[in-house]
Amino acid sequence: MSTGTGTGRDTGVEGTTDRDAPHSTPRPPSRFDPLAALRDEDADRTDWDVYLTGTVFLDIVFTGLDSAPVRGTESWARGMGSSPGGVANMATALSRLGLRTSLAAAFGDDMYGDYCREALEHGEGIDLALSHTVPGWHSPVTVSMAYEGERTMVSHGHEAPPKDAATAYDPQAPECPPPARACVTSLVPGGSQEWIATAARRGSRIFADVGWDDTGRWDLAALPDLAHCEAFLPNAAEAMRYTRTDCPRAAARALSEHVPLAVVTLGPEGACAVDGRTGESADVPAIAVEALDTTGAGDVFVAGFVMGSLAEWPLADRLAFAGLTAALSVQEFGGSLSAPGWAEIAAWWQHTRRYADQDAAALRRYAFLDALLMGCGRQWPLRRAVPTIGFRRGPAAGSGKQG
Known part of the structure; x- marks a missing residue:
């Protein structure tokens, strides 16, 4: 499922293509390497800066709604965009910040799956060598409706069939997870993902958020993979429930007793963090913006924080940069393609x-x-979400603006 702060348009979206080849696939953004000063090509054998795995959705986002849809009526949206979603939000945000990103995911062999794979691999430069296409499996879809600063989502999909041994999803396979400076994941209450422990043993720094605990237990002991994490980044509601506190900052302090670095996102108020190793704390306000679509902003925040962490920035700078990237993302349609x-x-x-x-x-x-x-x-223009999955090749295929 998809998961963000800017002034926005509510009347259509801009499609970005290579102006020199209007009918070709948009090229990946040119890469500025924020870690260039830290790389030692002789000693650094890590091919990837970040590895992640998860489910790719096709996101269809409607914006410009005056209110929530009412039963028995038809609502017209003034804007619409389609883009890869789910784990693609995080992967794209990381790649657009110049991090070498490897994604292991299943893709359907339908047109949605082809579109998502093309957009991620060729449009964003994300490595999909550990991903695979599942014959006869249709791509999961999320429809998101944004109004009054909030969003309502409806999703449909089926779990991808399991792969056999020695594949990208087998944590014991020698090539998975690949050596990476960092891994990003979402913790599952009551569950454990063996690949996380494998990656941590290999020296990867683990950054994790968490989803809503539908069981209502809110028990940190139900997050066994937290023991392998360097940083835990829940939102304020989640953090306070897990720590039985009534203040996000108190929750961050309490969480820092369980994980080296606790970061609590505060939505329009910004974010706070406590480093349990040094005792350092930071509290950075959000950038005031008018949001068009908040889909994926939480993922973009995490991506910005991961980048700052790998670049060894001070804690407050990491929080500020993560908040900035999230603020810029909500000025565009969609999750993945809204990332700055x-x-x-x-x-x-x-x-x-x-x-x-x-x-x-x-x-x-x-x-x-x-x-x-x-x-x-100089950076190439970024691909942005458009209403349609793609246009047939022809004289009008490279036209930019879509209604």
Whole structure:
């Protein structure tokens, strides 16, 4: 299932293609490497910065609704976008930030599956060598309706058939998970994913969030994989329930006794974090924006935090950067294709500096971007969500704007 903060459009979306080849697949964004200064090609044998696995959905998002749909009536949305969703949200956000990303997922052999695979592998530069296509299995679909700053989702799908041994989903297989600087996962209450322990033993840093506990137990002991995590990133409601506290910041402190780094997201209020190893804490407010679609913003936040962590930034800078990427993401349709790249980050920072007198606090908080963005060259335009899965090749195939 899909899972975000900007000014938005509510009348159509822009499709981005390579202007020099209007009928070809949009090229992946050119890669700015935020970890370049830390890489030692002679000593670093890690092919991937981040590995993750999960379910890819096709997301269809309706925006510009004045209210929730009412039974027995027909509602018209003023905007619509389609894009890969589910674990694709996180994978795309990581890749657009310049991290070498490996994704293991099942794809249906229907048109939705072909579209999602094409968009991720060729459009975003995500490695799918550990992914596979399942004959006769249709792709899971989520329809999301955004209104009044919230969203309602309806999903349909069936669990992918299990693969046999020595495959991407067998945690004992020598190539899975692959050596990676970090792995990102979502913890499952009452369950354990053996590959997480395998990755941790190999030296990968594990970053995890968690879904809603439908059992109502909210017991940290029911999250055995938490023991393998470097960072745990629940939202405020989840964190307070797990810690039996009534304050997100108190919840972060309590969680830091169970995991080295506890990060609690506070929605429009920002995020707070406590490093249980050093005692350091940080509390960073969110960037005030008008959201078009919050789908995937939580995933984008985690991706930004992972990138800052791998780059060894100070804790407060990691929180600020993660909040910025989430804020930029909700100004676009969809989950995965709403994720910002370095061009959007640079444009936001240039605008903020130009109007520094209007937002002096942001100028101080994000001053660390100055040195970082000096190495960010020209970036190709990012692919954005469009209403249709694809157009037939022909004279109009490369036209940009879709209603």
